[in-house]
Amino acid sequence: MRLKLDPRTKLYMILVVSAVVLMSATTTFLWTVRIIMTLIPVILLVIEKRYSSALWFAFLYTVALIVTFMFLSEESTGIFKALLTGYSGIVVQFMPALITAWYVVRTTKIGEFMSAMQKMHVPDGITISLAVVMRFFPTIREEYSAISDAMKMRGISLGGGNAVKMVEYRMIPLLFSCVNIGDELSAAAITRGLGGEVKRTSVGELRLRAADWLLITAFTAVAVLFVIFKYIL
């Protein structure tokens, strides 16, 4: 079964998750709410059959949670514990937002995304730039892996032990090829009418369905609970 969510719901998800991870959870109740919220994108990934990313995330997140609650406390000292705190802090705080964004990027078609933005009356300039960014993720990955291969062949994957060179060798060809591809891509897109004054139409009908409303309600509830229990009570 495929669950088709409206891009607007997905954007709302990103917004709420990002906001909630920025408010630190202080009580057991807030932690519970937050963990439940984090489970939602994982379940969505499983529904999309993206098992490996779901599993990896769930694993990292669980480990970080266990570490946070079992081994770390305010009295923790020492370099090892400091590193552990850093790791689990980052994973617990920011991975939920990351995995939600990952889910959205992997499951949203660019056409759908553009018509959703249009329905929300976002200016075309912003919509097109964001769409190009989404289109570019897989391209960057392809280019990057080709460049890595070339570096392996030259035996300079480690930059000869020089960290600056290591980054430089990777970034320079990557920037050049991305600029070239971007240039050709824009030329191709504008010859097919992108950026015109005509109002764009869309074949994909966008409608908020039951699943959308359910998720919107759930995420709103999470946001409201967090604000009430943290700042008002």
Added chain:
Amino acid sequence: MNGNIVKIEKVNFKYKGSEEGLLKDTSLNIKKGETVLLTGASGSGKTTIIRLINGLIPHYYQGDLEGDVEVAGYDIAKTELYELAGVVGTVFQNPRSQFFSVDTDGEIVFGPENIGLDPKEILERKNDVVREMHIEKLLGRSLFELSGGEKQSIACASVSALLPEIILLDEPSSNLDQSAIRKLADEIRLWKSQGKTIVISEHRLWYLKDLVDRVIYMDHGKIRHEWTGGEFRSLGKTDIKKLQLRPLEVKDILSASCGCEGECGMECGMDLSGTDTDDGIMLDDFFFSYERKPYLFWKKQFSAEDENLTLCIPHLVLPAASVIGVVGKNGTGKSTFLKCLCGLEKDCKGKVEYEGKTYKGRERLKLCYMVMQDVNHQLFTDSVGAEVILSMETEDNERVDEILESLGILEFKDKHPMALSGGQKQRVAIASAMAASAKLMLFDEPTSGLDYSHMEQVAKLLQSLASSGITVLVATHDPELIEMCCDYLLCIENGKTGYMKRL
């Protein structure tokens, strides 16, 4: 309109930042329904003419433009690009960089959506286009998974869906294999039967010669010759060669199947005549698959018994110091073979034996060097000289000069590699391979998109590499290149070696 749908009158054009003009006082009229081929060397102004007609010049690529361009009644200089979207459609050279969506369906409807058509009509157009072009099996897929030929089919479909009167194709076959080129020819034939006006800029002539009504030969920004389709087809081999064009007829060596359907390890009509087993580079146990079962604690080695092998070459001898053409259809394992051979796929445990020494795993990286199709990926430094030094174990400036001299790029020693032309960049990559003293050089489609004289240069270069003792493997779709320089031909199909024969 007196029947002319495209009118280019006395146009001079110079790109911003370049000193020399690319088009000099060029005039060209194209009649409605005509199929016109633009040909000539790289940099002769073919692409510039395409860009004049689709309005990318002057609206996207800036420069000094003089003269008038009128397309289907629109004065191009005064028309916004989006107004032309439904009038002129363009298929570009690089299939990778001309799609905007990530899925095939979205791409076909992208143009019509942009010009604000009614969704119902868009879907009707999409269905029509898909039916006419027989691309049903490409629907609902990610564009990143498609082969070059399939991407180009989608590009044609998405141009078709806008129902333009004029269709432009800018070197559309550069990255395609022979069967994909035939498919492209069918698509052009379909447009021709629908009465579209078609303008094609192209180096490969064999697939177009029966389709075109008029051929325009360009040289240094000017139209030098003009033939009708009939006159063009009757040009002799020597005339074509004098004009530095690619041949009109090519041998059909590439699309023919080499007849490997059987199990891995079977020698399917393996013809190793002329390969002396003692004198060569021996490859053993090259097995590889992209589909890998997950193992928790150990990595399984691939073997001949595995199912779904992408590459299965139990034993192969490559004749040393020769140029070996590697042919086979797109997606049949040529690139995988090259990548495995030079040790880039670390799960492929093949052994290479050369001059009594066996190279395994990462050692293969020292023996082999691959010049990639997109050579931009393998130039890392800020000068040609530094690029060569980077490959050396100890810095030896005399050797650098020697290598650059032998490739004819010594004058660019202090230039930035990215400031060079495509062919020069390719030489820089070869220079760094020579500096790494690679004995086996692999080329992945070194001549895609090159004109005849550049192709001839590459062919000479490959031969001179071979005569200096380097074994050269070149994966290619250009029968012209094979005729010019290959000593042997290795056919790969379904990851297996079909035949290896002396030419």
